[in-house]
Amino acid sequence: xxxxxxxxxxxxxxxxxxxxxxxxxxxxxxxxxxxxxxxxxxxxxxxxxxxxxxxxxxxxxxxxxxxxxxxxxxxxxxxxxxxxxxxxxxxxxxxxxxxxxxxxxxxxxxxxxxxxxxxxxxxxxxxxxxxxxxxxxxxxxxxxxxxxxxxxxxxxxxxxxxxxxxxxxxxxxxxxxxxxxxxxxxxxxxxxxxxxxxxxxxxxxxxxxxxxxxxxxxxxxxxxxxxxxxxxxxxxxxxxxxxxxxxxxxxxxxxxxxxxxxxxxxxxxxxxxxxxxxxxxxxxxxxxxxxxxxxxxxxxxxxxxxxxxxxxxxxxxxxxxxxxxxxxxxxxxxxxxxxxxxxxxxxxxxxxxxxxxxxxxxxxxxxxxxxxxxxxxxxxxxxxxxxxxxxxxxxxxxxxxxxxxxxxxxxxxxxxxxxxxxxxxxxxxxxxxxxxxxxxxxxxxxxxxxxxxxxxxxxxxxxxxxxxxxxxxxxxxxxx
Numbered sequence: 001x002x003x004x005x006x007x008x009x010x011x012x013x014x015x016x017x018x019x020x021x022x023x024x025x026x027x028x029x030x031x032x033x034x035x036x037x038x039x040x041x042x043x044x045x046x047x048x049x050x051x052x053x054x055x056x057x058x059x060x061x062x063x064x065x066x067x068x069x070x071x072x073x074x075x076x077x078x079x080x081x082x083x084x085x086x087x088x089x090x091x092x093x094x095x096x097x098x099x100x101x102x103x104x105x106x107x108x109x110x111x112x113x114x115x116x117x118x119x120x121x122x123x124x125x126x127x128x129x130x131x132x133x134x135x136x137x138x139x140x141x142x143x144x145x146x147x148x149x150x151x152x153x154x155x156x157x158x159x160x161x162x163x164x165x166x167x168x169x170x171x172x173x174x175x176x177x178x179x180x181x182x183x184x185x186x187x188x189x190x191x192x193x194x195x196x197x198x199x200x201x202x203x204x205x206x207x208x209x210x211x212x213x214x215x216x217x218x219x220x221x222x223x224x225x226x227x228x229x230x231x232x233x234x235x236x237x238x239x240x241x242x243x244x245x246x247x248x249x250x251x252x253x254x255x256x257x258x259x260x261x262x263x264x265x266x267x268x269x270x271x272x273x274x275x276x277x278x279x280x281x282x283x284x285x286x287x288x289x290x291x292x293x294x295x296x297x298x299x300x301x302x303x304x305x306x307x308x309x310x311x312x313x314x315x316x317x318x319x320x321x322x323x324x325x326x327x328x329x330x331x332x333x334x335x336x337x338x339x340x341x342x343x344x345x346x347x348x349x350x351x352x353x354x355x356x357x358x359x360x361x362x363x364x365x366x367x368x369x370x371x372x373x374x375x376x377x378x379x380x381x382x383x384x385x386x387x388x389x390x391x392x393x394x395x396x397x398x399x400x401x402x403x404x405x406x407x408x409x410x411x412x413x414x415x416x417x418x419x420x421x422x423x424x425x426x427x428x429x430x431x432x433x434x435x436x437x438x439x440x441x442x443x444x445x446x447x448x449x450x451x452x453x454x455x456x457x458x459x460x461x462x463x464x465x466x467x468x469x470x471x472x473x474x475x476x477x478x479x480x
Contacts (some may be wrong), residue, residue: 006379011272027063029240030230035072036106039295043278047244050275050318052119056415068233069122099208113296116306118417128225135220135228139197141262151188153200159193196221201432223254245274275318311336351400357413367404399426
């Protein structure tokens with residue numbers, strides 16, 4: 001594709017700015033992945049779909065994207081800070097399995113969800129337990145730079161040593177007292193925002209995951225894994241870091257503190273991008289702890305596919321909360337099916353040439369106009385809802401040939417990721433249904449409309465639908 005200016009919203013600057021990578025033509029992107037102690041809920045999955053739209057958009061404009069995502073398979077705590085119950089232990093107790101078995105099972109489940117949602121696989125998928133050495137090395141670097149202290153057997157990051165700690169979210173550290181920190185459950189902290197880099201047996205004596213280290217036998221804090229792995233695969237500075245909005249106030253400010261404290265380079269990440277929540281009702285967050293939990297499998301049980309959910313997510317901008325309801329999801333399912341059927345119909349008029357081979361110069365003025373609007377909207381901080389609206393405008397435009405409609409929509413799907421180029425599956429029709437369909441066609445030929453309607457209803461009752469076409473032909477489709 002032709003070069004195009006891309007504008008992304010940066011949480012750090014609280015504004016949109018032009019994307020200018022550190023290395024021309026390349027984009028380094030890190031995504032905070034799941035903690036694999038339970039199934040990912042559909043709110044979690046919204047963030048990963050947003051990451052996929054971003055990655056596809058960058059690739060669409062010709063960037064070579066190095067996309068790194070972590071798997072947190074060593075427990076971090078239930079409040080996403082330094083207190084509460086270890087999530088991996090919680091999962092192991094719930095299911096009466098080892099923490100290693102729990103991590104393996106839910107990692108596989110997450111990757112299956114990613115496949116169902118048609119997410120591009122990460123360039124690097126890195127597990128925290130495979131990178132203990134890198135985490136220890138970063139902690140040692142922080143010790144050398146005078147940014148840590150030891151208390152109660154644990155190694156802490158000293159947040160008071162950084163004058164700009166919390167800058168990502170504009171944190172005013174002066175407004176939180178030391179007393180508050182101790183009330184939160186850790187009397188070893190010197191400062192309210194200090195956090196653990198390495199736990200020893202002083203906490204969770206029954207912890208199953210432990211490693212030898214210069215600081216004692218134990219396990220890493222949650223925050224250090226992302227700083228260490230992102231820097232290993234993307235360098236001491238890189239372009240984009242993504243995650244859910246809930247990660248910004250604690251996890252991400254601590255990642256920044258660790259990385260910039262270790263390497264002395266600012267900013268560690270040029271652009272921070274955060275996806276907003278999926279909500280079940282007014283101001284209600286989707287979460288496992290609240291019990292408001294829906295997995296992708298639970299949607300499938302109700303007859304929805306991963307691509308139906310992906311299409312639903314196109315209806316909201318990633319930086320705005322999106323309210324979920326089964327009614328809205330049903331609407332997305334119907335719309336996606338309608339779009340897919342139009343694609344199949346358009347393909348019959350397709351000349352067999354893709355936009356890559358045809359080139360922009362091979363498009364009509366009308367088609368080129370649609371392409372340019374599409375590119376400007378995806379480049380404007382992923383304005384996907386407006387792009388979806390453009391698709392339906394395009395389909396209704398009589399000044400655009402069916403051949404060009406197909407070419408454009410297949411090109412757009414490089415970013416949508418809806419698998420619109422999938423082959424139409426032939427429906428296997430049971431003999432009982434086939435007999436009814438034959439009788440119904442005979443009734444229509446005889447102009448016995450009442451009998452035809454009766455037979456059509458019987459077909460519907462068996463889970464199939466007869467779709468009549470203007471030319472007198474028909475199609476049989478399954479009804480979910």
